Amino acid sequence: xxxxxxxxxxxxxxxxxxxxxxxxxxxxxxxxxxxxxAPSNADEVFWNPDTGEFDANxxxxxxxxxxxxxxxxxxxxxxxxxxxxxxxxRISPTEVLxxxxxxxxxxxxxNASAVGYYGDSGSTPVDETTGPGHNFLARLAVDWEAxxxxxxxxxxxxxxxxxxxxxxxxxxxxARIKPFFSLGLGARxxxxxxxxxxxxxxxxxxxxxxxxxxxxLSGPVNVTGPAPVTNAEFTTALGRSxxxxxxxxxxxxALRAA
Numbered sequence: 001x002x003x004x005x006x007x008x009x010x011x012x013x014x015x016x017x018x019x020x021x022x023x024x025x026x027x028x029x030x031x032x033x034x035x036x037x038a039p040s041n042a043d044e045v046f047w048n049p050d051t052g053e054f055d056a057n058x059x060x061x062x063x064x065x066x067x068x069x070x071x072x073x074x075x076x077x078x079x080x081x082x083x084x085x086x087x088x089x090r091i092s093p094t095e096v097l098x099x100x101x102x103x104x105x106x107x108x109x110x111n112a113s114a115v116g117y118y119g120d121s122g123s124t125p126v127d128e129t130t131g132p133g134h135n136f137l138a139r140l141a142v143d144w145e146a147x148x149x150x151x152x153x154x155x156x157x158x159x160x161x162x163x164x165x166x167x168x169x170x171x172x173x174x175a176r177i178k179p180f181f182s183l184g185l186g187a188r189x190x191x192x193x194x195x196x197x198x199x200x201x202x203x204x205x206x207x208x209x210x211x212x213x214x215x216x217l218s219g220p221v222n223v224t225g226p227a228p229v230t231n232a233e234f235t236t237a238l239g240r241s242x243x244x245x246x247x248x249x250x251x252x253x254a255l256r257a258a
Contacts, residue, residue, distance in 0.1 A: 007212060008032040008059055010047070010097055011068030011112070015171035019205045020066065027209075032062060034097075049093035059104035064212045066110045069093040070144075073116075073137070074173055087140060094147035102154045109151050110159045110211045115197045115224060117141035117162055123195065128162075128220045145220070157218050159211040164197035164224035166204050178242065186239045187248035192232025197224040 007024055011017045012033040024031050033044045034054075047054035049069070059065065071089040076082055094111060101109050118126045119133010132138045145160050152158045167174050180186060199207070207223045229237070239246035 004028060004030065005063040006030045006032060006061060008034055008045070008062045008065045008106075009068065010034040010065070010093065011070070014068060015168060015201065016112075016166060016204055016208075017068045019168075019201055020068075020208055023205050023209060032058075047096065049096045050088075052092075052096055054096050054100050056100040056103035059100055059106050062104065062106050064108035064110060065097060065101050065106050066208060066212065067094055067097050068112050069097075070112060072172075073114075074176070078136075083136060087143070090140070090144045091147045094144060095150070098148045098151040098156075101151050101156055106156065108157045108159070108212065108215075109148060110161060110208060111145070111148050113145050113160045113162045113220070114141050115162050115164045115222060117145070117220075121195075122193075126222075128222055157215065159218055160220040161208065161211060161223045162220055163204065164199050164222075164228075166201055167198050168201035170201075172201075174238075178238070181238050181244055181246070182242045184244045185248065186235055186242075186244060186246040187250050188232045188235040188246065189250050190231075192230055192235065192249075194231045195228050196231060196234055197222075197228045198234075199223060199225045 007029055009017055009021060009031060012021050012031070012035075021031050021033070031043060034047050035044050036048060037046070039046055045055070045058040069089060071085050073086060097111075098109065100106075114137065115126075116137030117132050118130055119135050119138040121130075121133070132142045141162070148158050148160070166172050169175060169178070177186070203225065204223060207221075211217055211221065235246045
């Protein structure tokens with residue numbers, strides 16, 4: 001991708017989006033931020049995915065669109081209403097963007113997805129050819145990816161970035177739980193055997209840049225580090241990093257009640 005390419009980003013104010021904007025601008029790409037408020041400069045365009053309001057003409061001349069929209073799954077308790085907001089914040093915006101990409105003739109759409117697509121596979125390795133799981137997160141990921149269908153059917157190069165837990169001290173899960181670990185309140189969850197596929201924020205951004213710039217890449221791509229860990233291993237490692245014990249355990253019944 002030439003250094004003067006134009007990349008439009010939806011979800012640019014989040015943890016990943018903010019870092020991606022910085023990385024693109026640092027390499028002399030123009031970034032067009034797709035925002036829900038009135039644009040404040042020429043590098044912002046308005047949309048309202050809740051109503052489907054988006055002028056596709058604002059994407060003409062754009063080389064790639066990156067869609068990072070979606071409420072954080074760890075933001076609050078998984079009530080029925082919150083589960084619906086997880087769906088609403090992903091599927092409808094993706095459909096709106098996919099249609100706009102087609103209408104504007106944008107050649108590339110890089111769309112966020114999640115390794116939750118595979119469900120709870122335990123210690124069984126999975127790759128991009130593995131079928132979906134059957135839990136809520138798996139169904140969410142399946143529908144999220146399907147929302148790009150109009151673009152894929154129109155020969156747009158669609159990359160589905162199935163991302164693991166993004167680790168960064170500045171935000172995300174790590175920023176939320178590290179203060180508790182620093183107080184000696186770090187605890188494993190239940191038996192601690194749950195696997196976590198994770199990736200650093202820096203590597204996540206590099207992977208998205210790779211997806212944007214490599215025209216031979218399309219379809220689902222697992223965006224995680226090479227070494228998943230169990231919750232027990234992660235808990236121990238984080239405790240050691242802040243020099244605090246991690247002898248506590250959240251009982252399984254408490255997790256199910258939450």
